[in-house]
Amino acid sequence: MPFDLEEVLASRRVERLDLHRSYLNPQLVRVLQTLGFDRTYVRGEGAYLVDDEGGRTLDFLSGFGVFALGRSHPVVKAALHQALDLDLPNLVQLDAAVLPGVLAQALVERAHPGIERVVFTNSGAESVEVAIKFARRATRRDRIVYCDHAFHGLTTGALALNGGAEFRAGFGPLLPGCDRVPFGDADALARALAPGDVAAVVIEPIQGKGVYEAPVEYWREVEALCRANGTLFVADEIQTGMGRTGRFFCHDHFGVRPDIVTLSKALSGGYVPVGAVLASARVVDSVFSSMDRAVVHSSTFSRNQLAMVAGLATLAVFDDEDIVERARVAGERLVAALAPLVERHELLAEVRGRGLMVGLEFAAPTTHGRTRFRLMELARKGMFSQLIVVPLYHRHRILTQVAADNVNIVKLLPPLIIGDEEIDTFVAALDDVLRDAGRSSALLVEVGRTMAKGTLAGRRHGRRPGAVGGTSG
Numbered sequence: 001m002p003f004d005l006e007e008v009l010a011s012r013r014v015e016r017l018d019l020h021r022s023y024l025n026p027q028l029v030r031v032l033q034t035l036g037f038d039r040t041y042v043r044g045e046g047a048y049l050v051d052d053e054g055g056r057t058l059d060f061l062s063g064f065g066v067f068a069l070g071r072s073h074p075v076v077k078a079a080l081h082q083a084l085d086l087d088l089p090n091l092v093q094l095d096a097a098v099l100p101g102v103l104a105q106a107l108v109e110r111a112h113p114g115i116e117r118v119v120f121t122n123s124g125a126e127s128v129e130v131a132i133k134f135a136r137r138a139t140r141r142d143r144i145v146y147c148d149h150a151f152h153g154l155t156t157g158a159l160a161l162n163g164g165a166e167f168r169a170g171f172g173p174l175l176p177g178c179d180r181v182p183f184g185d186a187d188a189l190a191r192a193l194a195p196g197d198v199a200a201v202v203i204e205p206i207q208g209k210g211v212y213e214a215p216v217e218y219w220r221e222v223e224a225l226c227r228a229n230g231t232l233f234v235a236d237e238i239q240t241g242m243g244r245t246g247r248f249f250c251h252d253h254f255g256v257r258p259d260i261v262t263l264s265k266a267l268s269g270g271y272v273p274v275g276a277v278l279a280s281a282r283v284v285d286s287v288f289s290s291m292d293r294a295v296v297h298s299s300t301f302s303r304n305q306l307a308m309v310a311g312l313a314t315l316a317v318f319d320d321e322d323i324v325e326r327a328r329v330a331g332e333r334l335v336a337a338l339a340p341l342v343e344r345h346e347l348l349a350e351v352r353g354r355g356l357m358v359g360l361e362f363a364a365p366t367t368h369g370r371t372r373f374r375l376m377e378l379a380r381k382g383m384f385s386q387l388i389v390v391p392l393y394h395r396h397r398i399l400t401q402v403a404a405d406n407v408n409i410v411k412l413l414p415p416l417i418i419g420d421e422e423i424d425t426f427v428a429a430l431d432d433v434l435r436d437a438g439r440s441s442a443l444l445v446e447v448g449r450t451m452a453k454g455t456l457a458g459r460r461h462g463r464r465p466g467a468v469g470g471t472s473g
């Protein structure tokens with residue numbers, strides 16, 4: 001029988017949890033069941049996921065930030081259909097195909113002077129690996145400096161730059177010569193760079209794990225310290241780039257010019273794995289320094305045609321639909337609409353972020369509900385944020401994520417195409433959840449019931465309940 005995608009989806013759908021339990025990651029299934037996050041999605045449309053019962057879930061997670069254009073954008077979809085119908089000669093490898101060149105040029109044109117070359121990759125972590133490798137070669141130095149709370153991916157090199165102990169534990173020894181400094185502390189950075197042996201400072205313009213920002217002056221100092229010490233300044237824009245914060249690159253807000261910029265996530269509209277490293281000719285040519293070294297760095301799929309097509313179509317949509325400006329305006333509206341909730345609900349301590357990368361930080365109330373909050377935190381640090389994320393999903397059909405382990409921060413990464421309707425829906429839903437969270441234990445009971453149901457479902461498969469932590473994106 002010829003392969004029929006629709007038939008596979010229809011006939012195997014009921015088995016999906018069992019398949020994941022048996023062949024992929026049974027612990028993730030436990031987490032999903034415990035939270036009750038086990039809807040069966042059948043379609044993605046713009047800012048919404050549609051499930052098998054026809055229900056629509058508002059997606060304020062966007063696949064960890066890849067769906068800047070929303071899901072199933074017609075222009076990107078049509079470009080991919082066209083690419084398939086053209087039977088493009090993909091991955092010839094020993095050729096110079098046109099599309100990688102056109103996409104590289106389009107990316108360089110969006111960057112500041114001094115960014116001249118592009119190295120394509122398959123993911124965010126691979127982009128960070130390239131940045132480490134190319135910085136070491138260009139400077140002939142080994143050491144890399146990164147920040148507390150940093151997240152640059154989970155391959156071993158990127159993991160060596162990860163500020164979260166929970167991700168690193170059990171995978172060492174990691175890349176030697178990687179030193180951590182506090183984010184936002186220019187004096188600490190000055191001390192780390194002073195010996196003159198640091199190849200690169202790798203840093204997120206806004207830290208994804210917690211949505212932490214440093215003052216603008218800090219960025220000027222980072223740039224100046226890097227220049228003064230012969231160190232390359234690497235801006236990891238994998239999450240913050242591509243318009244997420246209301247500028248195409250987040251570092252443009254700070255008026256700095258990093259030597260290397262890493263991209264991935266939104267670059268292919270969410271369709272095809274892709275990443276890109278933008279750098280000067282000096283950096284890239286230090287690696288590809290002779291004909292002998294022309295393939296000293298490569299990756300089989302990195303210039304694959306579907307990724308290039310999706311990337312070009314995505315950039316075209318960015319221009320045609322003014323996506324970056326829309327993200328800026330929608331972000332301002334979202335933060336402004338959330339501000340009164342900080343006044344109204346003691347539990348919501350702060351709303352922060354830029355564009356459509358927004359963090360909601362929760363804190364123990366000083367009056368009513370303090371014991372409830374404390375008890376949840378005793379059960380597991382950062383547990384309170386689940387009291388927000390779970391009812392947002394179940395009561396209001398909105399998908400959000402806990403920003404990091406051990407903190408009560410919920411991160412919002414909606415598609416950049418959201419409008420007033422989605423913003424109003426989210427703000428009203430959060431208001432409702434916070435009202436109940438502050439008022440009585442009823443919400444706790446509701447969430448507890450959801451988790452108990454999920455746990456029972458897990459037990460039917462012979463497993464005990466486990467802790468539920470932050471996600472990786």
Ligand SMILES: Cc1ncc(COP(=O)(O)O)c(C=O)c1O
Nearest residue numbers: 123124125151152153238239473
């Ligand atoms: C700033 C940053 N760098 C790197 C990565 C790793 O990207 P990937 O998951 O594609 O490897 C992420 C992923 O969330 C990220 O946010």
